Amino acid sequence: GAGVSQTPSNKVTEKGKYVELRCDPISGHTALYWYRQSLGQGPEFLIYFQGTGAADDSGLPNDRFFAVRPEGSVSTLKIQRTERGDSAVYLCASSLGGGGTDTQYFGPGTRLTVL
Amino acid sequence: AQKITQTQPGMFVQEKEAVTLDCTYDTSDPSYGLFWYKQPSSGEMIFLIYQGSYDQQNATEGRYSLNFQKARKSANLVISASQLGDSAMYFCAMREGGNNDMRFGAGTRLTVKP
Numbered sequence: 451g452a453g454v455s456q457t458p459s460n461k462v463t464e465k466g467k468y469v470e471l472r473c474d475p476i477s478g479h480t481a482l483y484w485y486r487q488s489l490g491q492g493p494e495f496l497i498y499f500q501g502t503g504a505a506d507d508s509g510l511p512n513d514r515f516f517a518v519r520p521e522g523s524v525s526t527l528k529i530q531r532t533e534r535g536d537s538a539v540y541l542c543a544s545s546l547g548g549g550g551t552d553t554q555y556f557g558p559g560t561r562l563t564v565l
Numbered sequence: 566a567q568k569i570t571q572t573q574p575g576m577f578v579q580e581k582e583a584v585t586l587d588c589t590y591d592t593s594d595p596s597y598g599l600f601w602y603k604q605p606s607s608g609e610m611i612f613l614i615y616q617g618s619y620d621q622q623n624a625t626e627g628r629y630s631l632n633f634q635k636a637r638k639s640a641n642l643v644i645s646a647s648q649l650g651d652s653a654m655y656f657c658a659m660r661e662g663g664n665n666d667m668r669f670g671a672g673t674r675l676t677v678k679p
Contacts (some may be wrong), residue, residue: 483667494657495668551617551660557609
């Protein structure tokens with residue numbers, strides 16, 4: 451079946467602009483996660499959705515970052531007033547139920563470059 | 566505090582040989598899961614293998630096996646019969662029972678030589 455998809459694959463923007471990154475999880479997966487991966491590092495957790503609600507947004511770095519999942523499937527990560535430090539690969543993952551031992555399956559990521 | 570430690574920034578292995586990638590972790594939660602992911606140059610994180618803290622036996626998936634030593638808090642990945650396509654970054658990750666986030670190590674870059 452289809453895996454997790456993310457669009458766009460690459461996004462270049464200017465400092466101060468607004469961007470939206472989209473994630474389409476595996477069909478039937480109720481849990482969805484966003485991670486950020488900076489160069490040379492492992493992914494860092496941003497936010498977790500169970501269904502439509504953000505069950506844990508403790509990883510969002512500040513209030514410029516926001517994410518939604520209005521119908522419990524596709525999610526959008528929104529970044530306002532982008533800064534050069536936001537440049538990274540943004541990874542989305544989904545899992546069947548969201549439990550502690552649930553395996554997360556990742557998408558190919560969106561590479562964000564803020565000039 | 567660093568929860569997952571991968572001490573090998575880079576590793577080389579000859580094709581068809583076995584290689585062990587190290588991972589140690591830190592947690593006081595008795596319930597946790599340990600995961601290994603492969604990230605080729607394309608960027609996608611590919612799930613390889615999972616070990617639960619209560620599992621009695623070491624996990625195996627094809628050429629991948631996990632050497633789980635609970636008392637030492639280590640979860641090393643063993644890749645047998647290395648192939649050129651195994652060249653990639655490998656990440657160890659942990660998810661504690663009550664948490665939603667998965668913590669990743671810094672990764673190990675594996676290069677398989679022909």
